[in-house]
Amino acid sequence: MFITDIRKEFYEVVANQRVALLVASDVDALCACKILQSLFHCDQIQYTLVPVTGWQDLSTAFLEHREQIKLLIKQDDDLGVPSYDDIFRDEEDEEGDDSGNESDDGSEPSGKRRRFDEVNIGHYWEILFDYEQYEYHGTSAAMMFFELAWVLTKDTKDMLWWAIIGLTDQWVHDKITHMKYVTDVATMQRHVSRHSHRNEDEENSLSVDCMRISFEYDLRLTLYQHWSLYESICNSCYTSCNFKLWTLNGQKKLQEFLADMGLPLKQVRQKFNCMDMSIKENLRDVIEESSNKYGLKDIRIQTFGVHFGFKNRFFASDMVHATAALLESTDKDGSDSDNFIKALESLSRSNLDRLHSGIDLAKKKLLAIQQTVASCICTNLILSQGPFLYCYLMEGTPDVNLFSKPMALTLLCKYLLKAFVHSTRNKRCKLLPLIMAAPKSVEKGTVIIVGIPPESEISDKKNFFGRAFEKAAESTSSRTLHDHFDTSIIELKMEDRSKFLDALITLLS
Numbered sequence: 001m002f003i004t005d006i007r008k009e010f011y012e013v014v015a016n017q018r019v020a021l022l023v024a025s026d027v028d029a030l031c032a033c034k035i036l037q038s039l040f041h042c043d044q045i046q047y048t049l050v051p052v053t054g055w056q057d058l059s060t061a062f063l064e065h066r067e068q069i070k071l072l073i074k075q076d077d078d079l080g081v082p083s084y085d086d087i088f089r090d091e092e093d094e095e096g097d098d099s100g101n102e103s104d105d106g107s108e109p110s111g112k113r114r115r116f117d118e119v120n121i122g123h124y125w126e127i128l129f130d131y132e133q134y135e136y137h138g139t140s141a142a143m144m145f146f147e148l149a150w151v152l153t154k155d156t157k158d159m160l161w162w163a164i165i166g167l168t169d170q171w172v173h174d175k176i177t178h179m180k181y182v183t184d185v186a187t188m189q190r191h192v193s194r195h196s197h198r199n200e201d202e203e204n205s206l207s208v209d210c211m212r213i214s215f216e217y218d219l220r221l222t223l224y225q226h227w228s229l230y231e232s233i234c235n236s237c238y239t240s241c242n243f244k245l246w247t248l249n250g251q252k253k254l255q256e257f258l259a260d261m262g263l264p265l266k267q268v269r270q271k272f273n274c275m276d277m278s279i280k281e282n283l284r285d286v287i288e289e290s291s292n293k294y295g296l297k298d299i300r301i302q303t304f305g306v307h308f309g310f311k312n313r314f315f316a317s318d319m320v321h322a323t324a325a326l327l328e329s330t331d332k333d334g335s336d337s338d339n340f341i342k343a344l345e346s347l348s349r350s351n352l353d354r355l356h357s358g359i360d361l362a363k364k365k366l367l368a369i370q371q372t373v374a375s376c377i378c379t380n381l382i383l384s385q386g387p388f389l390y391c392y393l394m395e396g397t398p399d400v401n402l403f404s405k406p407m408a409l410t411l412l413c414k415y416l417l418k419a420f421v422h423s424t425r426n427k428r429c430k431l432l433p434l435i436m437a438a439p440k441s442v443e444k445g446t447v448i449i450v451g452i453p454p455e456s457e458i459s460d461k462k463n464f465f466g467r468a469f470e471k472a473a474e475s476t477s478s479r480t481l482h483d484h485f486d487t488s489i490i491e492l493k494m495e496d497r498s499k500f501l502d503a504l505i506t507l508l509s
Helices: 006-014 027-039 052-064 121-132 141-151 157-172 178-196 229-235 237-243 248-261 277-281 283-293 316-327 336-346 352-378 400-404 406-423 465-476 494-508
Strands: 088-092 112-116 211-219 300-308 312-315 389-392 434-441 446-452 489-493
Touching: 006 141, 027 141, 027 157, 027 316, 027 336, 141 157, 141 178, 157 178, 157 211, 157 300, 157 316, 178 211, 178 300, 211 283, 229 237, 229 248, 229 352, 237 248, 237 406, 248 283, 277 283, 300 316, 312 316, 316 336, 316 352, 316 406, 336 352, 352 400, 352 406, 389 406, 400 406, 400 434, 406 434, 406 446, 406 489, 434 494, 446 465, 446 494, 465 489, 465 494, 489 494
Parallel strands: 389 434
Antiparallel strands: 088 112, 211 300, 300 312, 434 446, 446 489
């Protein structure tokens, strides 16, 4: 069933209740959590990581109370979720004489009952198959809860900023189409304009604690304001793949690009904050002009920035990369629950030290991704397996521990596929999806596997690997663990890897 009145069917139901909030391990979900925490004034929250068995118990409980489950989905999202009545139907009790009477055990009258439609079981499976065969994303959860706060006239600038970060997370991790992103950016832009025109007292607008959000057309250069321009260009997926920076010709082309902009190497190799002010003021226009000559026609992207006080300035993508890096930190001294709390803290403007530490971790992560991509391309580690491409990171690969985390491996996988498409001359391989595997736990003998759809500018971002993984594991009795919100990410016993891949080849051929 779907929620049609978000105030009545959600907010008023949970406003005075103690609830369990299940949060997926991604930045959008963390932002949604922050908005709910602020909306319900929850200063004290107890965080507990639910083990796999706990999720299974919860899933069983959900199935037992399926009539009470309601989905909060934006009406504009065409997600194809089957309605409850398509699967279960009202049926008059066969024993009409007992209709309306109490049962022997004194339970409620059973004049009508909801039962599984056994007659149309074929139709039932057809509906579920159509819905479950693909995995895809709708509107950001953070945006949904911000709109709840707006409906209740309880929205704040902090909530708006978290909603923007949630949307940007979907763009950074390539979860939604460009058209969907642009549409949702326009929605957020209207909210930004509304908040900017609110009457604020002069003292607050000039305070060192003030917060200013702005809509901007910025460069597709990751973390460039917290890095050097040169390092950002080298480690951004967009520029690295277009220049093919893993080749000598690509490096030469980059030097020509910098020369065309008229930027001295001394300036582009030092911290952005240390660059001459005269260069920084016109940097976007200079880069955009030269980018058009070198085929980088989409170097600018619609996004949002924020000022915290007078000195601290961040783009929404900076926040996404920093928070994701903290969430999947491989620091031996920190547990998953510690990482979760640190990532949540980095979203608060009162904890900028945490955010800056996240940015440092994000830069190390992006460096590792770029170096791994270059290594995989140059050593031909991407193999064509017929219906898909396959790449396996061996134990001992530099930074392989970093890619035992789902978001990091998925980002690497998408970066690698873009790089491969730009470098290969095989037209057929350019149209194939990619499966990537990396060691998950040496002690347990497991690998983590992620599958992504083919690289395409017109892709609808639908991923079919979740269903394929499930079928391949079932047909080979492979020992798998589906412990992630995204079904296209699974964990697998190392010794089952070969038969699992063989089954996938057969299934998808």
